[in-house]
Amino acid sequence: MTFVVPVGPQHPMLKEPEFFRFEVKGEEIVGVDIRLGYAHRGIEEALSRRSYKHNVYLCERICGICNVVHSTTYCQTVEQLAGVEPPERAKYIRAILMELERIHSHLLWLGVAAHQIGFNTLFMLAWRDREYVMDLRELISGGRVHSAMNTIGGVRRDVRSEHVPTMLRGLDKLEQSARYYTDLWGSDRTILARCTNVGVLSKDDAIKFCAVGPLARASDVKVDIRKDDPYGAYGALSFNVITEQEGDVWAKGMVRLREILESIKIVRQALKELPSGPVRTPVELKIPPNETVERTEAPRGELIYYIRSNGTDTPERVRVRTPTYGNFASMKSMFAGGTVAEIPIVMWSIDPCFGCNDRITLVDSHTGKARVVSFDELRRWKK
Amino acid sequence: MMEVLSFFFNSLVFPGLLFASLIGLLYAGIDRKVTGHMQHRIGPPIWQEYLDVGKLMGKEDITPSAAQSLVFNVAPLIALGAVTTVMLLLPVNSAQPALTAVADLIVIIYLLNIPAICLMLGGYSSGGPFGSVGAARYVVQLFSYEFVFILAIIAVIARVGSLDLTAVVGYQAQRGWLILDLRLIPALIAMIISAQGKLMRVPFDIPEAETEIVHGALTEYSGPKLAIWRIVYNIETLVVAGFIAALFLGGPVAYTIGGFQIPGVADFLIKTLIIVLITTILRNIMARLRIDQALKFYWTFAAFLAVLSLMLVLVVP
Amino acid sequence: MPRILPQVLRNLFRKPFTVKYPYVKVEPPEGYRGRLAINKERCIRCWLCIHTCPARAISVDKETKRPSIWLGRCTFCGECAEVCPTKAITMTKEFEYTTLYEK
Numbered sequence: 001m002t003f004v005v006p007v008g009p010q011h012p013m014l015k016e017p018e019f020f021r022f023e024v025k026g027e028e029i030v031g032v033d034i035r036l037g038y039a040h041r042g043i044e045e046a047l048s049r050r051s052y053k054h055n056v057y058l059c060e061r062i063c064g065i066c067n068v069v070h071s072t073t074y075c076q077t078v079e080q081l082a083g084v085e086p087p088e089r090a091k092y093i094r095a096i097l098m099e100l101e102r103i104h105s106h107l108l109w110l111g112v113a114a115h116q117i118g119f120n121t122l123f124m125l126a127w128r129d130r131e132y133v134m135d136l137r138e139l140i141s142g143g144r145v146h147s148a149m150n151t152i153g154g155v156r157r158d159v160r161s162e163h164v165p166t167m168l169r170g171l172d173k174l175e176q177s178a179r180y181y182t183d184l185w186g187s188d189r190t191i192l193a194r195c196t197n198v199g200v201l202s203k204d205d206a207i208k209f210c211a212v213g214p215l216a217r218a219s220d221v222k223v224d225i226r227k228d229d230p231y232g233a234y235g236a237l238s239f240n241v242i243t244e245q246e247g248d249v250w251a252k253g254m255v256r257l258r259e260i261l262e263s264i265k266i267v268r269q270a271l272k273e274l275p276s277g278p279v280r281t282p283v284e285l286k287i288p289p290n291e292t293v294e295r296t297e298a299p300r301g302e303l304i305y306y307i308r309s310n311g312t313d314t315p316e317r318v319r320v321r322t323p324t325y326g327n328f329a330s331m332k333s334m335f336a337g338g339t340v341a342e343i344p345i346v347m348w349s350i351d352p353c354f355g356c357n358d359r360i361t362l363v364d365s366h367t368g369k370a371r372v373v374s375f376d377e378l379r380r381w382k383k
Numbered sequence: 384m385m386e387v388l389s390f391f392f393n394s395l396v397f398p399g400l401l402f403a404s405l406i407g408l409l410y411a412g413i414d415r416k417v418t419g420h421m422q423h424r425i426g427p428p429i430w431q432e433y434l435d436v437g438k439l440m441g442k443e444d445i446t447p448s449a450a451q452s453l454v455f456n457v458a459p460l461i462a463l464g465a466v467t468t469v470m471l472l473l474p475v476n477s478a479q480p481a482l483t484a485v486a487d488l489i490v491i492i493y494l495l496n497i498p499a500i501c502l503m504l505g506g507y508s509s510g511g512p513f514g515s516v517g518a519a520r521y522v523v524q525l526f527s528y529e530f531v532f533i534l535a536i537i538a539v540i541a542r543v544g545s546l547d548l549t550a551v552v553g554y555q556a557q558r559g560w561l562i563l564d565l566r567l568i569p570a571l572i573a574m575i576i577s578a579q580g581k582l583m584r585v586p587f588d589i590p591e592a593e594t595e596i597v598h599g600a601l602t603e604y605s606g607p608k609l610a611i612w613r614i615v616y617n618i619e620t621l622v623v624a625g626f627i628a629a630l631f632l633g634g635p636v637a638y639t640i641g642g643f644q645i646p647g648v649a650d651f652l653i654k655t656l657i658i659v660l661i662t663t664i665l666r667n668i669m670a671r672l673r674i675d676q677a678l679k680f681y682w683t684f685a686a687f688l689a690v691l692s693l694m695l696v697l698v699v700p
Numbered sequence: 701m702p703r704i705l706p707q708v709l710r711n712l713f714r715k716p717f718t719v720k721y722p723y724v725k726v727e728p729p730e731g732y733r734g735r736l737a738i739n740k741e742r743c744i745r746c747w748l749c750i751h752t753c754p755a756r757a758i759s760v761d762k763e764t765k766r767p768s769i770w771l772g773r774c775t776f777c778g779e780c781a782e783v784c785p786t787k788a789i790t791m792t793k794e795f796e797y798t799t800l801y802e803k
Contacts, residue, residue: 005512005596013594026519027674054754057777116594118585118671121708124422128717142733142791148777156782157731180707188703190586190670340516341673344594423711424718664709668702 002030005340009038013116013344016354020347027339032332039354047318052078052152052285055315060146062320063353065105068097069298070320071150076231077294077305078152078315081287088275090154091233096270097137097147098232098296099263103174104133105299106256106263109351110181113253116344117194122184129177136170139163154280164271171264178260185253195250199334199346202247209329213301214255215350219247225297236273239266249349256351285313298323300351324353393482398475398648400467407617408432410624410656414663421667432617439610447603449510458505459604459611465497466618473625474634476647478552488546491626492533495581498615499525502590505612506600517599520674521590527681528580528587531573534689538570539630541696552634560633566699570692571631575661576685578623580677582616585666589674624655624662632658728793733776735794740766742788749780749789771799 002025009017017038023031043062047055059074060067072094079086086094107130114122134144140159141147149155185191201211206219216223224241226234242258244251287309295304301323310316327350334346393399412429419426446452471482472491480487499521506518539561540546543554551561561567580587591599601612628634632654635647672680719726728734743766750758750767757773758780760766767789769780781789 003512003515005516012597024516027516050754053752057754057775057779061775114670118588118592118594119669120418120585121422121667121704122670124424125704125707128423131717138732139729142729142731142778143776146775146777148733148775156778184703188670190672190702193672193676194670339673339675341589341592341595417712420712420716421708423714423716425716425720664705667708668705 007343013347014354015112016352018352018354020343022335022340022343024340027341029335029338029340029343032335034328034331036328036354044318044320048315051313052287052315055318056150056152057148059320060148060150063322064145065108065353066101066298066300066303067145068094068101068147068149069296069303072098072232073294073296073298073303073305074307074318075150075152076296077292077307078285078287079283080292080294081290081307081309082152082283082285084153084281084283086154087278087281088233089158089277090279092270092274093140093155093157093159093279094150095233095237096159096267097141097149099266099270100133100137102263102299103178103260103267104130104137105351106260107133107178109256109348110185110253113249113345113348116348117191119191122181125177126181129174129181132170132173132177136167139166151280152285153283154278156280158279159271159274167271168268171267175261175264178257178264182254182257182261185250185257192250194345195253196246196248198249198342199338199349200246200248201330201334205330205333206247209333210326211301211330212326213297213299213323213351214252214259215301215327215330217241217243218251218255220245223302225295225302229295231294231296233270237266237269249345252349286311287313300324300353301326322353324350327352393471394467398470398473398481400463403467403470403618403621404614406652407614407619407621408436410621410659411613411617413656414620414659417660417663418667421664432613436610436613439605439613440607442606444606444608447510450603451508451510454504454508455603456608458501458508459608459615462498462501462615463611463618465494465501466615466622469494469622469626470618472548473622474548474552474629474647475625475651476635477637478549478556478634480549483549487548488536488540488551491548492536495619495622495626496525496529498619499581502600502612505604506602509600509603511603513596513598513602514600516596517590517602520596521600523674523678524580524583524587524590527678528577528685531681531685531689532577532581534686534693535570535574535577536630538567538689538692538696541693542567548629552629555633556636560631562631566695567631567692569688569695571627573685573689573692574627574630575658575665576688577681578627578658579662579665580681581623582620582662584662586669586672587677588666588671589677592671620659620662621655624658625651627658628654728795732791732793732795733778734792735771735797736769736774736776736781737790737792738767738769739788739790740764742786743767744786744788746785748783748785752779752783754779771797 002023005022005024007022008014008019019035019038021033022029043058047058050058056071056074060071062070107126111123111126114126137147138144140163141149141157149157201215201219203219203221206216206221211219212223220243222241222243227241239262242255242262244255289310291308293304293306295302303323304321306319307315308317331350338346395401409429411432415431416426416429446455469491472480472487474480503518503521506514539551542561542564543551545551555561562571583591591601601609604612628651635651637647638645638650745765754777755773755775757770758767759770761768778791781791
């Protein structure tokens with residue numbers, strides 16, 4: 001006898017609303033149906049109705065956790081359209097902020113992953129140490145979460161030299177705790193029992209389903225946009241692309257934890273080699289008709305922005321492909337043959353961010369039909 | 384007349400319902416506070432559990448329309464009755480329990496299973512998928528820990544040579560605590576592991592795993608009925624700790640220090656608190672296992688410990 | 701032996717990491733983007749802040765004829781403080797405030 005375990009739209013496992021319908025035989029999963037679209041906000045349409053400059057702040061709000069990488073990608077795309085090059089110092093500051101964001105996102109992932117397997121102590125400790133990196137972000141940007149640092153043509157604030165020692169001290173603390181968690185993740189027997197050989201994504205499947213980011217790197221696919229297609233200051237910074245062989249949840253966690261250490265290294269190097277000079281160049285924001293694509297490595301994987309300009313100060317079309325969207329396809333093969341107990345940790349292993357993911361299509365859950373909703377229609381519903 | 388009054392006093396006030404629930408809720412508060420400090424945060428105040436239960440008591444009583452309402456409503460009450468009865472059978476103030484029965488170890492084992500069965504019935508009758516999955520998991524878990532639990536008790540019985548809990552406590556008063564007997568150490572470890580499963584604490588909180596199946600069998604419960612379940616759960620914690628204390632730590636002993644007569648109940652509280660704190664530490668250093676892993680763990684490692692202890696007791700003089 | 705055990709036992713005897721917030725205050729660092737303050741005397745009514753605000757949170761106050769900020773919509777990006785020619789709008793370090801949903 002199979003029965004349905006509904007997961008979502010509200011469920012303690014999910015941090016954001018999304019609906020997963022698991023068909024379960026006893027404890028074994030026999031089928032999964034994913035319905036997306038609960039967190040749709042009409043952002044892409046809104047982006048094409050605001051000026052380039054205002055859009056920086058809207059792009060930041062596509063995702064709260066990876067806000068810097070969203071605004072950086074947007075700014076890079078517009079800079080490419082407008083044909084300007086940001087100053088070197090701005091590129092380094094962007095890299096510092098993006099790496100701090102990666103550390104913060106991966107520590108957040110570790111905490112929630114620990115909670116998903118019932119390890120609440122590790123959850124609390126990981127989030128405690130996440131406070132250090134939040135403090136560093138607050139120190140250089142003035143905001144704990146939304147940094148509001150990027151602008152088209154550079155960054156809005158400079159990293160002051162008196163902040164550098166504080167930052168280095170904070171990084172030391174972070175490195176110490178990241179090493180501790182890497183050790184713990186690799187040696188604690190209950191973590192190993194819950195995470196090894198669970199939600200395995202083989203290398204072939206990872207390539208076939210176009211997995212991106214840590215998910216692909218855990219399956220031994222060496223993709224990292226920072227290395228493959230260097231942008232900003234990453235061409236000048238030295239770091240390793242972390243890969244693991246196994247492809248299970250444990251490997252995905254290990255990739256993220258080891259990336260924290262790499263990111264700390266990158267921030268240290270960037271702070272040391274920070275070039276002097278201005279932090280922003282003036283840009284004329286009347287962009288002739290053109291189109292461009294830019295991609296960056298967000299904490300969750302490859303992030304793509306496509307912008308088409310039409311000669312005015314607003315873009316005609318902005319399309320955002322978030323990493324979570326790229327990873328959803330691999331989900332089914334990860335769930336196949338698993339048990340109910342594996343659902344939370346396997347789902348969390350792709351580090352889903354539904355707020356990023358749901359932007360344009362609305363799926364009617366009664367008829368199963370997908371249709372595109374215009375911004376005006378959404379506004380009317382809101383009222 | 385006196386006997387009837389004393390029976391009512393025993394079952395309702397001391398060591399029955401009132402005493403057990405007050406101490407049980409206090410222990411739950413201590414458990415939460417210590418957990419908070421272990422996780423490097425402040426944690427709730429110690430009396431938080433009283434506030435929670437009091438608040439739940441004042442809420443609206445809801446029975447889901449999909450539920451089998453009779454079973455759903457009666458299950459927590461039967462569980463409460465069962466754990467309170469165990470409290471009467473435990474030596475709390477002195478070696479003599481409030482209620483004496485012949486061969487009471489078997490009665491206690493039986494009564495300790497009733498809350499588990501009520502939980503399953505409540506889960507199955509609640510009409511929700513999470514309740515059913517939680518109950519199904521609890522059945523599996525019951526079959527895993529119960530074997531080890533009983534084997535560990537049999538090891539003690541074989542050592543003492545009596546099925547009577549009073550006799551076990553009396554034996555320890557004369558010959559020293561059973562924990563000091565090296566042959567019974569594996570049995571004690573097995574006992575604590577199975578208590579962890581019985582009390583649904585990490586790593587064996589599988590039937591109520593929050594991120595997987597919301598709250599397992601208790602998902603549909605709310606208001607006063609959930610409050611009763613909380614009291615049942617907390618009394619069960621106290622009862623299992625008291626049972627282990629009676630079996631291995633010599634039960635309640637009345638001391639006289641400098642002319643002051645310290646009643647046995649103080650000793651009982653200290654010993655049970657130590658056992659509760661051990662389970663608190665255990666639940667904070669591990670991740671939750673999967674149900675198949677828990678089953679395997681109990682039937683291999685924990686069962687091995689219990690059997691080893693039994694063998695040692697029977698073979699080594 | 702679980703690897704986290706020493707850490708857990710050490711935490712038991714350490715001061716909790718949590719700050720008891722309303723009683724103990726943590727001062728935000730210099731340059732924190734908190735509540736906006738408008739110096740009405742310095743305002744020259746150029747309305748640059750209104751044009752630059754991405755959230756359209758600034759409007760003209762009908763009585764005083766000076767800009768007023770609706771904090772319910774403000775995203776604290778600080779563009780207005782940056783663009784103001786007379787530095788009439790500044791960002792304070794204050795972060796404790798509430799605002800109504802209605803304007």
